[in-house]
Amino acid sequence: MSAARDQIFAALRAASPPEGLRGSTSKGNGATEFSWPQMPENAVDVFRARVEQAGGTFELAKEAGWIAGTDWALPPKEAEHVFSEWPDLPSRGLGRQGSAAAAHRARFRNESLRELAPLDLCVLRGVFGVVENGAVWHVPANPAVRAAALLAEHLVIAVDAASLVPSLHQAYDQIQLEAAPFGWFLCGPSKTADIEQALVFGAHGPKTMRLVLTNASESR
């Protein structure tokens, strides 16, 4: 297919407008008046509002031991099949199989990804949160984490309050995609409005998303 490549590049070269149109003005070039948003005073409130707008639920976890203090039940039943990036998930509300969350994690990692389903709950560790849109940057440690985050009926993401950044500009300043083949922003549960614009959660992925902001007391 190199003939195709050569021909496409030749066509592009012939068609390209002359150099010297104004270049990209992202950070530092200063050709436009554009400036990055600053961290708002009430960052946690704004972040919370954005998460809730996206259909997620939000909670603050002030103590370091938030995992132990969290109720993992998914009324009306307990979470049975659980996949967690946090190794020390306790058994409360987790039911029989969930009590071995860490074991599940090890068991599924290298098995066929499809065997992860059915999955009740997936608990992720976010890298940082973005105040302006309520999204959390997450880098799955392995393909099983990525699959579990989509196959689970319910999703929990915990992210440290100190990690919040004001906008996507600051976010991309931090992201090192070279470090991993895959990373994503996650914001709220999977959703669709394709039938008469009626908003429905759980199109293909999780039906609920619960965001836990940890160490919130020490935040700005």
Add this chain to the structure above:
Amino acid sequence: MGHVEEATRFVADAARTSWHDESLWFVRAKRDRAADTVPDWEALREEAAMIKQDALTRLPQLWDEFETNARAAGAVVHWARDAEEHNTIVSTLLQERGIRRVVKSKSMLTEECHLNPHLERHGIEIVDTDLGERIVQLRHEPPSHIVMPAIHLRREEVGKLFEAEMGSPPGLVDPDELTAIARKDLRARFLGAQAGLTGVNFAVAESGSFVVVSNEGNADLGTALPDLHIASVGLEKIIPAQRDLAPFLRLLARSATGQAITTYTSHFRGPRRAETPQSDHAADAEDTEDASQELHIVVVDNGRSRLLAQPAYRAALACIRCGACLNTCPVYRRSGGHSYGATIPGPIGSVLEPSRDPAAHRELPHACSLCGSCSNICPVKIPLHHQLLTLRSDLTAAGQGRPSGRWAFALAACAFRHPRLYDLASRLGRRIARGLPPTLITRLAAPWTRERALPEIPARSFRELYRDRTTTDSRRQEGSVQR
């Protein structure tokens, strides 16, 4: 059939037309509220437009850089001059691996290339996984909107379709329940798929990575499980640097649906890789193989380099497919996406499609009132209504004008060139028109008079009135001087 005939069919259902109009206007209003939360919105648009215009001046350099970096990350990059080459590359990749079942997330490029029928001809089952796209796929029709593919349908129609195709209970119309049925049906297909196909929202030259956004998570689930991921990308989708993603992703979802960001914004850099054995206990190698994947990226021209060569329309290549110009367009909202008879409808489609195939889409630049709302709302500042106006003259000059228009304009030009002829024609016209019964005139002037009253035909022309007026005025002036 042309746009006018198709639109006539659409508006025949008045209830559907107003529902369609109101739904899209609702999305437009949501977009306004979302844009209002960003203090520097206009500067952000300017920034995004600049990045795209800069990228369009150096596509060969950027794609060369992308290819090098994507390869280094383990992806295979293919080049396709046209739709047929693209489709052949995809079907060959699938056939070489004995793949019979694939899932695809929304990609206007694969719609443009008509990939689905091509794969079906090769005995490959292809399932569109975006709910709206799945609905139109099952109805054997194209999407009517680039972001909301089934916006032309009512819930009752979806209920009937699911009853026939997925065995849902008769009379089911609740969107929650219908979505649950589709979720179950599609989940099985996700689990059974041997390859995942996606489009690309942004390709990043400096890292060889690309970004795909979705709310449903279908692009993500479709590529998280199978051993093969094929991503199709148009030449215009490249941006220089990772930091450039920020302005576009801040603009995209807000412009499209009024969300601050989509649920999923996935960044792919090379194929999915099984875990590096450093963490926890080392896993056995054959299990590790399970979770790895091949990634193929097909870069498609299909008329884009030709569009780049046309300075008047080049800026349209900056389009990020948010659909905001469709939502705001008074013609689109009231005529429906299918009336355009094109892969991409609305203002942006009316620029892109005729520049690709003038003969087939010459009517589209006329499906526009030149109100300019599209240009005002476009997040990358494409001067859409200016381009549509230019297209009208260019198409006419190229002999692709509308026949009725051609005769009318030829007659008008002749009359305007010859004042005496003009005078005669106007005198005759007035005499005849005043002599005819008004109902007959109304009928003759249809369709203009369908919802408008014609003005009263004056007895005398403007020139006659003006001549009289100047004579009277000069007499008056003379009088005042004498006094």
